[in-house]
């Protein structure tokens with residue numbers, strides 16, 4: 740018998756006082772490949788954005804406007820992370836393409852979402868500082884984004900693919 744499970748994360752969150760959320764559900768193998776590609780592309784874009792920001796800070800390359808735009812790419816992208824990790828798309832579920840998404844993501848979904856929110860918050864802070872051309876504070880904000888934002892999540896939830 741075929742079971743159809745419909746999960747409405749936002750609504751469920753509201754009904755449960757926003758303390759419990761669920762990973763969005765996925766049904767087809769084709770969809771899983773698409774979503775894995777999409778989130779890996781998003782992460783690659785994050786890598787490019789970090790390179791832009793690091794280039795400004797360490798090599799004086801580019802402008803604060805470019806730093807602000809790069810931070811904006813991360814802030815906006817981080818908000819999309821939970822939707823790009825539907826249940827059933829861990830590294831144990833999807834073999835093609837290879838994914839580095841650990842099963843822990845779905846075992847500790849709330850922590851994973853919280854890590855995405857931290858990345859979003861750190862990127863927003865960095866964006867605001869860049870827009871204010873506060874060069875003195877940018878280095879610390881960049882480090883915080885890398886360590887708490889990217890690193891905080893990767894440490895627990897990402898298996899590095901070769």
Ligand code: HEC
Nearest residue numbers: 779782783785786838839840854855858888889892896897
């Ligand atoms: C909330 C968790 C989370 C945050 C925040 C996060 N990542 Fe990731 N990242 C992951 C996971 C999980 C994967 C593995 C995805 C996959 O292979 O399906 C990944 C993969 C990657 C990859 C490899 C992509 C590929 O093509 O295989 C890069 C590069 C990356 N992240 C960069 C970043 C950078 C830079 C940041 C911060 C600006 C960041 N990530 C923030 C969870 C996160």
